[in-house]
Amino acid sequence: MESKRDYYEVLGVDRGADQRTIKRAFLKLARSLHPDVNKEPDAEQRFKEVNEAYSVLSDERKRANYDQYGNPDGPGGFGSEYVDMSDIFGGGFGDIFDSFFGGGGGRGARAARTRGRDMGITLRISLAEAAAGCTKTIAYDRLSPCEDCNGSGTAEGGKETTCEHCHGTGRVVEVQRTIFGQMQSQTTCPVCNGSGRVVDQPCETCQGEGRTPSHETVKVNIPAGIHTGQSLRVESMGEAGVRGDASGDLVVTVQVLEDEKFERQGDDLYTVAHVDALDAILGTTYRMDGILPDDEISATIPQGCQYGQRISVPGMGMPSLQTGIRGDLIVVVQISTPTDLSKQQLELIRSVQRERTQAQGGARSQNAEPQAAGKNRDAGGQKRSKGAKRRGPFGKKR
Ligand SMILES: [Zn+2]
Numbered sequence: 436m437e438s439k440r441d442y443y444e445v446l447g448v449d450r451g452a453d454q455r456t457i458k459r460a461f462l463k464l465a466r467s468l469h470p471d472v473n474k475e476p477d478a479e480q481r482f483k484e485v486n487e488a489y490s491v492l493s494d495e496r497k498r499a500n501y502d503q504y505g506n507p508d509g510p511g512g513f514g515s516e517y518v519d520m521s522d523i524f525g526g527g528f529g530d531i532f533d534s535f536f537g538g539g540g541g542r543g544a545r546a547a548r549t550r551g552r553d554m555g556i557t558l559r560i561s562l563a564e565a566a567a568g569c570t571k572t573i574a575y576d577r578l579s580p581c582e583d584c585n586g587s588g589t590a591e592g593g594k595e596t597t598c599e600h601c602h603g604t605g606r607v608v609e610v611q612r613t614i615f616g617q618m619q620s621q622t623t624c625p626v627c628n629g630s631g632r633v634v635d636q637p638c639e640t641c642q643g644e645g646r647t648p649s650h651e652t653v654k655v656n657i658p659a660g661i662h663t664g665q666s667l668r669v670e671s672m673g674e675a676g677v678r679g680d681a682s683g684d685l686v687v688t689v690q691v692l693e694d695e696k697f698e699r700q701g702d703d704l705y706t707v708a709h710v711d712a713l714d715a716i717l718g719t720t721y722r723m724d725g726i727l728p729d730d731e732i733s734a735t736i737p738q739g740c741q742y743g744q745r746i747s748v749p750g751m752g753m754p755s756l757q758t759g760i761r762g763d764l765i766v767v768v769q770i771s772t773p774t775d776l777s778k779q780q781l782e783l784i785r786s787v788q789r790e791r792t793q794a795q796g797g798a799r800s801q802n803a804e805p806q807a808a809g810k811n812r813d814a815g816g817q818k819r820s821k822g823a824k825r826r827g828p829f830g831k832k833r
């Protein structure tokens with residue numbers, strides 16, 4: 436990785452600069468370097484550099500970490516890996532600026548959009564967090580109402596008035612004479628950019644937009660039992676509207692990560708239990724931790740339990756999002772053949788085997804020879820574990 440320039444140096448501010456100064460410096464640089472405005476070859480690179488510096492210095496926690504450790508994530512990071520930013524801005528500040536600069540706006544007669552857009556974000560949580568419910572803090576970037584003018588877009592003493600050019604409609608009608616006769620076409624008013632309103636003294640910070648790029652943190656309560664793909668709406672925390680118009684919402688879509696131990700199917704959980712072959716023959720109680728911290732699972736493995744047998748433990752699955760009632764935990768038994776038996780133990784088992792062979796009238800006498808029996812067992816064991824991997828322990832493709 437290339438060595439990075441100091442973030443303060445990039446923005447051209449003192450180390451002790453307050454947020455207002457940092458924001459001003461950033462907006463000024465960002466405007467002059469925006470790829471739509473500045474065609475110098477290194478403009479885009481510098482634009483990215485400025486965005487990165489601002490994204491750190493405008494966030495008090497990241498800035499403190501940067502000052503102390505030279506790393507915005509601090510010595511060990513703070514778990515922001517749960518949030519997938521790429522879904523909001525396609526990986527950077529690029530789009531926030533496109534909307535800030537009015538780039539990519541509709542052509543023709545459509546009135547300019549002044550309401551803020553909804554923003555989407557993906558939040559990844561663990562299966563255990565989905566089971567218990569959790570509160571998550573999400574940090575993200577958005578256009579938020581300008582703090583210096585309270586979103587009005589006007590400087591102190593200034594005011595907003597109806598655009599005289601379009602009489603507040605945001606549209607102007609052009610009449611052209613062509614060989615086919617008169618042609619009327621509507622276009623967006625060039626004076627007010629289609630908003631229908633103008634300000635006589637625009638706020639310096641937001642240049643009359645009433646909104647500026649900023650960092651935001653919101654707390655979201657994730658209810659227990661949530662499934663991947665379900666989303667929560669945080670009202671008015673999306674993109675701010677132009678000059679005080681309504682903000683969009685922040686739509687948080689949850690993705691429940693796969694768990695190493697448990698697999699979810701509806702509200703039921705599946706898990707694999709490795710049971711010793713002798714325990715499977717004689718029966719045993721299998722104990723394990725559940726998905727919730729206080730869960731103590733004990734599954735009764737019956738005498739003569741078979742490979743792949745499913746033991747249901749009621750009420751130890753996931754809670755239903757609607758009712759809170761928990762599904763079942765299904766323990767899928769896999770049998771491990773012990774390989775550490777002593778000579779004495781093997782001899783005891785051999786005597787059992789001999790007894791069974793005699794009882795069956797010598798039908799399995801060709802297996803009575805100890806070495807051959809051992810070989811067969813090995814081969815069988817290997818085949819079995821390969822097959823299990825291919826099928827997946829729960830009989831469905833993974
Ligand atoms: Zn106008």
Ligand SMILES: [Zn+2]
Binds near residue numbers: 582640642
């Ligand atoms: Zn402002």
